[in-house]
Amino acid sequence: MSYDYRALDDVIHSRVRLAIMSYLATARDADFVQLKKALSVTDGNLSTHLSKLEEKSYISVNKQFVDRKPQTRVAITQIGDAAFKAYVGDLAAMLGKQN
Amino acid sequence: MNDLQERSASGDLALIRSMMEAGRRRAAFDGTHLIIWGTVLTLAYFAQYLLVYGYIPGSTLFIWLPFGIIGTVFSILHDRKRCPQREVDIAVKAYSGAWSAVGITMILHFGFALGSDTLDPKVITILACGVIAAAFYVIALATEVKMLRLVSAGWWIIMVYTTTLKQLDAEILLVLAAASALLITLPGQLMKRLANPREIQKAEPNSHGET
Numbered sequence: 001m002s003y004d005y006r007a008l009d010d011v012i013h014s015r016v017r018l019a020i021m022s023y024l025a026t027a028r029d030a031d032f033v034q035l036k037k038a039l040s041v042t043d044g045n046l047s048t049h050l051s052k053l054e055e056k057s058y059i060s061v062n063k064q065f066v067d068r069k070p071q072t073r074v075a076i077t078q079i080g081d082a083a084f085k086a087y088v089g090d091l092a093a094m095l096g097k098q099n
Numbered sequence: 100m101n102d103l104q105e106r107s108a109s110g111d112l113a114l115i116r117s118m119m120e121a122g123r124r125r126a127a128f129d130g131t132h133l134i135i136w137g138t139v140l141t142l143a144y145f146a147q148y149l150l151v152y153g154y155i156p157g158s159t160l161f162i163w164l165p166f167g168i169i170g171t172v173f174s175i176l177h178d179r180k181r182c183p184q185r186e187v188d189i190a191v192k193a194y195s196g197a198w199s200a201v202g203i204t205m206i207l208h209f210g211f212a213l214g215s216d217t218l219d220p221k222v223i224t225i226l227a228c229g230v231i232a233a234a235f236y237v238i239a240l241a242t243e244v245k246m247l248r249l250v251s252a253g254w255w256i257i258m259v260y261t262t263t264l265k266q267l268d269a270e271i272l273l274v275l276a277a278a279s280a281l282l283i284t285l286p287g288q289l290m291k292r293l294a295n296p297r298e299i300q301k302a303e304p305n306s307h308g309e310t
Contacts, residue, residue: 015111015114017265018111018114018115019118020120022115023119023121025119026119026120026122026123027122028122028123030122038121046177069260079298091108091111094108095108095112
């Protein structure tokens with residue numbers, strides 16, 4: 001079944017960003033390496049998508065040192081949570097219309 | 100076909116579902132708590148076995164109190180590394196609730212039994228196996244990880260085996276040490292792997308040409 005994506009949140013709609021938001025919707029936070037493993041994407045690709053989500057304040061990105069090693073932690077924000085729920089709701093509504 | 104309609108909604112829903120499941124499993128437990136407590140219990144049971152045979156000095160309290168503190172401290176340190184603004188998910192609730200119930204039950208029983216000098220090794224072993232089995236069953240239901248049902252069954256079997264024994268000897272401590280390693284630490288390792296799956300094998304381009 002194909003569908004017109006235009007009614008959906010354009011930022012979340014990218015497949016990788018959708019996967020990131022879906023993962024964080026339940027995990028709430030993850031470090032960069034965990035996300036990279038879960039999504040099987042490259043560092044650069046993941047960074048690009050995280051930046052786009054961060055620009056919209058859907059996620060927060062914190063860089064810190066753990067055991068003297070740099071660690072990047074990503075967490076979903078309240079804005080991001082609401083946007084994701086709205087996206088899923090819109091998608092469900094769209095499927096309802098098609099069916 | 101409209102070039103804006105390249106993707107299938109069912110594919111997107113499947114992706115959302117699988118990623119949310121992966122996130123839920125990781126949120127519920129990434130296995131670290133199980134690894135910490137499985138290791139602590141294995142060492143504690145083995146230390147108690149050595150204590151019974153006089154290889155090390157001390158008392159039951161001398162063995163369990165430090166191990167309990169070590170396990171608690173490591174768990175707290177692990178939790179502090181994770182995000183504090185965690186929203187409560189059903190799987191997280193089930194996990195933390197189940198293991199809190201195990202901890203509270205065992206501490207209350209242990210404290211009461213020691214205080215009243217009625218510590219019965221058979222009763223506390225049956226109780227421990229029963230509550231651990233129940234905890235694994237609850238989180239198996241909440242996280243839908245079938246492997247945890249087998250782990251739960253393993254603890255039920257040990258519990259039933261213990262009830263059939265007329266008298267416990269020190270060898271049961273070795274059984275419990277092995278069970279802690281195989282039925283707590285090992286599932287923890289497996290959960291750690293499950294928490295980091297490779298869900299998107301190949302990121303498909305969307306209508307913007309992005310992945």
